[in-house]
Amino acid sequence: MTKIEKRGGTLGVETRAEDEKRTLVGYAAVFNSDADIGGWWTERIAPGAFAETISGDVRALVDHDMGRVIGRTKSGTLRLSEDSKGLRVEIDIPNTTDGNDLWELVERGDISGMSFGFSVTKQSWDETIDPPTRTIEAVDLFEVSAVAWPAYDDTEIGKRSLQEWRDAHQPEPDTEITDPAAAPVTKAMLTRARLKMDLDLKVRSTR
Template sequence: MALEQRTLICPVEVRSTGKGHTAAGYAALFGVEANIGGHFREIIAPGTFAEAVKGDVLALYDHDMGRVLGRSSAGTLRMTEDANGLAVEIDLPDTSDGRDLAVLMERGDISGMSFGFSVTKETWDETSSLPLRTIQAVDLIEVSAVARPAYPDTSIAMRSLEGVRQIAKSRNFNAAANRVGMKVSIDLRMRGLMSKA
């Protein structure tokens, strides 16, 4: 499965807990249509993260696996799926990245969150000129605090779209072949019945 990333510019807050700082916000919102590089549109359906939040997920600084801010299995990252989307809380570490991120978020320099994922369930609607992908379930790999929205995964997502199209073509071909096979079978049975009559 391909790893994809999506970024959401949505208010992210930093709270002082007395023991440090906690960053909180949404890494994804349900029902918000995104244009993915002009190739297709995408929405995330409610329920997409219901199982994914139970896994071991990392909190990262700008999708960098070398800059870990928290981890769900350690209790320093908490995620819930609510009516709006994927809500995230990260207890920022007392490290240079954690302290820098708190300052940058308080100043408004870091204003978004993102998530890295692999799609496990999706549907495609290709009835309009720009296909619509509805994500219904994912394997959630990481959530990140990010400075700028970007879609570096457009080519990966396009491979996903092309894969769906190839499967659809294959199904259409197989369905047509089955129809021809049934017609031949019926014709042969009819000829057999006629020859006996």
């Protein structure tokens, strides 16, 4: 599986208890909210980034731990939706050790953050500013988590994405062409031609 990036925010998690069903409600991501990713770049999530993925089989976890499942979209115990604010999450908390512990910690205020694990499927970079800005336009969503510390420390994949973006958008290097008449004139070719003319003039002036 592709290595998963993790992002989150410092949003509060609402709690709701109705008809003996305990539900956590919050936002795992907020649209158009700039986040500083380790000083390497600024990142924002565009509205609609989750539109194609929230209907998939997504898990709710505790602290991104795949062994601590507390909900799942396929079973209806996790419900995801996009609104004007961001990715809205509702988790029906199970009567398990993890579920009971999480409910107690949220009620006490010890856990008040949400986060999500994803891989980017569409993005754009703006390198006209420093640090550059990464706009995430579409993702594959794997999980959402209740967390004490929202994660922004997975920078390696993003750095790799930035390098791939640069490689894809940099000018192609000059290549040797056997038919000069068919060769497009490049800036490098003009520079070499000017240098040759200057050299020829200097040689002639010394004779």
